[in-house]
Amino acid sequence: MSQSADLLDCLVVGAGPAGLTSAVYLARFRRRLRLVDAGESRVQWIPRTRNVLGFPDGIGGTALLARMREHAACYGIEPWAARVASLARDDEGIFEAAMEGSGAIVRARTVILCTGATDIPPDIEGLDAGLRCGNVRYCPVCDGFETQHQRVAVLGREEHGLREALFVAGFDNEVTWLSMGTRQDVDSAAGERLAACGVRVANGQPRRIACSPGEGIAVHMEDGASLNFDVLYPALGQRHASALATALGARAGEDGQLEVDAHQRTAVPGLWAAGDVAQGLNQINVAAGQAAIAATSVHNFLGQP
Ligand SMILES: Cc1cc2nc3c(=O)[nH]c(=O)nc-3n(C[C@H](O)[C@H](O)[C@H](O)COP(=O)(O)OP(=O)(O)OC[C@H]3O[C@@H](n4cnc5c(N)ncnc54)[C@H](O)[C@@H]3O)c2cc1C
Secondary structure (H helix, E strand, C coil): CCCCCCCEEEEEECCCHHHHHHHHHHHHCCCCEEEEECCCCHHHHCCCECCCCCCCCCECHHHHHHHHHHHHHCCCCCCEECCEEEEEECCCCCEEEEECCCCCEEEEEEEEECCCEEECCCCCECHHHHHHHCCECCCHHHHHHHHCCCEEEEECCHHHHHHHHHHHHCCCCEEEEECCCCHHHCCHHHHHHHHHCCCEEECCCEEEEEECCCCCEEEEECCCCEEEECEEEECCCEEECCHHHHCCCCCECCCCCECCCCCCECCCCCEEECHHHECCCCCHHHHHHHHHHHHHHHHHHHCCC
């Protein structure tokens, strides 16, 4: 790879809150950048977020994303609809990203990876309809507040499911942990914490859910039982979209979330990560904060524009 006029200061991969914030900061630092996006931001699944400051009445995910894109457009940034299929780094530290399908190549001195994560869905009939109704939710940190004094089910295995059941119980809910038969895998101290918080445990396998707006949700179990709730939280973890970075030698946890330092740098020189794909709490405010740190670090690394 040789240096040439088409060489960018920075390639930002992913245009959710992290990627759009990175792009706005870099543009305001007068950097040459490109923002590539596959169009699957988790923000699109948010019925109404109420913990993003500046929107006291809340705002729908698609509307929020549109406003963020509008903000980026003020600086001439339009996300390029494409998916980065591979990322390489040459001996001089220049990155080469190849787009899926077209094979188009983008070359950059630095990369900020903002590719996010996806929730692992349970294999249950009726799940998408439940999400559309608002009865199935994925993020108690985001909307646990809205569940207070309701019948809430948490569907998840082992420690992860148990921790989320305890978290949701903290909102004065009547909580049932649908443990998928893994209750025996948690120690007795954890069992005692569940009991102390009044969390019930249902051990069988849920097979199908049925819901209609405003009427709660019925969970039909494999053994024929049917359980009724207001809200169901699947808690099977997430897959972090970090393969482009780990292929270059970046370090990640078991769930794929990338290890980063205080400046959002991965272990690969020239490669930063921000948002859900990077270590930290998976939240919009955190994604934006990490992106601000990453973009400023990239700017300082690159030297004078
Ligand atoms: C149902 C639900 C409700 C939520 N509610 C809230 C809430 O109320 N408050 C809150 O703070 N958070 C909420 N969240 C979490 C929030 O959506 C995420 O924390 C946030 O979207 C993370 O932003 P991000 O930019 O890191 O990733 P994302 O927004 O997921 O964006 C990542 C982008 O990268 C793109 N991408 C991935 N791989 C590639 C590739 N190879 N090439 C090009 N592009 C790629 C994806 O297509 C996507 O557009 C909620 C999430 C869900 C699912």
